[in-house]
Amino acid sequence: MRASTDPQAATADRYRQFAEVEARGMSACYEEWARGVADDPVTAALIDRLPGPKRQPNLVFSASRFHGAPVSDYAAFSVWLAAHWADVEATCLTHATQTNEPGRCAVLLPALAAIPGPLALIEVGASAGLCLHPDRYSYRYTAADGTVRMLHPAAGPSPVVLDCATTGPVPIPDRLPDVVWRAGIDLNPLDVNDEADVAWLDALIWPEHADRRASLRAAVEVARAEPVEIVSGDLNEQVEALVARAPTGATVVVFHTAVLAYLDEEATRRFAATMARLPVRWLSNEGQSVVPAVAENLRAVPTASTDFVLARGTEPIAFTQPHGRALHWLA
Numbered sequence: 001m002r003a004s005t006d007p008q009a010a011t012a013d014r015y016r017q018f019a020e021v022e023a024r025g026m027s028a029c030y031e032e033w034a035r036g037v038a039d040d041p042v043t044a045a046l047i048d049r050l051p052g053p054k055r056q057p058n059l060v061f062s063a064s065r066f067h068g069a070p071v072s073d074y075a076a077f078s079v080w081l082a083a084h085w086a087d088v089e090a091t092c093l094t095h096a097t098q099t100n101e102p103g104r105c106a107v108l109l110p111a112l113a114a115i116p117g118p119l120a121l122i123e124v125g126a127s128a129g130l131c132l133h134p135d136r137y138s139y140r141y142t143a144a145d146g147t148v149r150m151l152h153p154a155a156g157p158s159p160v161v162l163d164c165a166t167t168g169p170v171p172i173p174d175r176l177p178d179v180v181w182r183a184g185i186d187l188n189p190l191d192v193n194d195e196a197d198v199a200w201l202d203a204l205i206w207p208e209h210a211d212r213r214a215s216l217r218a219a220v221e222v223a224r225a226e227p228v229e230i231v232s233g234d235l236n237e238q239v240e241a242l243v244a245r246a247p248t249g250a251t252v253v254v255f256h257t258a259v260l261a262y263l264d265e266e267a268t269r270r271f272a273a274t275m276a277r278l279p280v281r282w283l284s285n286e287g288q289s290v291v292p293a294v295a296e297n298l299r300a301v302p303t304a305s306t307d308f309v310l311a312r313g314t315e316p317i318a319f320t321q322p323h324g325r326a327l328h329w330l331a
């Protein structure tokens with residue numbers, strides 16, 4: 001039987017690929033768990049009780065962590081999962097992978113700061129909106145030669161300090177952009193004031209990434225102090241109306257990171273066409289093949305196949321590490 005028609009083989013393949021492509025070098029724990037599931041028909045059969053889209057390794061592992069699965073070897077995890085399957089299953093059915101990574105502001109910032117302000121920011125696929133506060137975080141950019149550039153909000157250093165390694169001619173600004181208005185759109189907005197939502201965001205962070213967990217917690221405090229509206233709905237349905245609400249006199253920037261991969265090709269093309277039609281600046285930070293209009297213009301080759309492409313309109317301007325840890329500016 002071909003893997004594509006064998007549900008169990010498909011789950012094994014998905015977990016093996018997750019181990020080799022996504023988790024390797026990023027999370028030793030998730031790499032081991034995913035390899036373990038791939039080689040364990042009993043646990044794969046448990047996961048196969050979920051609908052296909054919910055068998056996603058990142059979702060099953062995050063739901064497990066949400067319910068207290070300890071960092072462990074695979075043998076202990078498989079025993080834990082069997083004992084807690086009802087809870088994990090229920091969470092997989094009601095939750096989605098909505099990782100909100102404020103670190104991505106570090107790769108967006110040079111592009112944002114190059115746009116004449118003041119800025120009105122609209123993030124589509126905002127999750128809890130933590131990337132809507134780029135002017136309220138501090139940044140530490142470290143170049144390949146060891147040179148460090150720090151940037152702080154006008155009011156002084158932020159409790160959120162985002163580290164980013166840079167290569168290429170990154171146009172690091174002298175100051176943070178002047179943001180006068182901000183709003184988001186999400187199919188399922190998460191609420192920074194809801195402890196269960198914050199606990200879910202925490203569980204979505206991979207086990208070894210303590211620095212990302214600390215940034216999340218600090219960014220949640222920043223966001224709680226400055227509430228932002230996140231409209232509930234599909235980005236294609238909502239974006240035009242939200243753009244129309246932006247204040248006159250501000251440059252409207254519509255941006256998204258790690259979002260369009262959730263759309264089918266037609267919805268992605270529709271969104272790109274809307275961005276070309278509306279009076280906005282469009283910044284995207286997505287996987288290399290996710291935005292066809294950007295991929296068509298991509299000439300450079302990234303160092304890592306997992307790198308995202310930062311684009312201004314349809315023009316690729318940088319490769320970025322998916323969590324914002326590194327930025328390679330294209331000449």
Ligand SMILES: C[S@@+](CC[C@H](N)C(=O)[O-])C[C@H]1O[C@@H](n2cnc3c(N)ncnc32)[C@H](O)[C@@H]1O
Pocket residue numbers: 096097098099100101102104124125126127128131185186187188233234235236256257258259262263
């Ligand atoms: C992986 S999260 C990224 C969140 C945030 N952009 C970041 O980089 O931290 C993707 C988000 O996109 C949202 N999303 C997916 N498809 C969407 C759609 N069609 N319209 C609006 N939001 C969508 C999901 O609900 C989720 O919160």
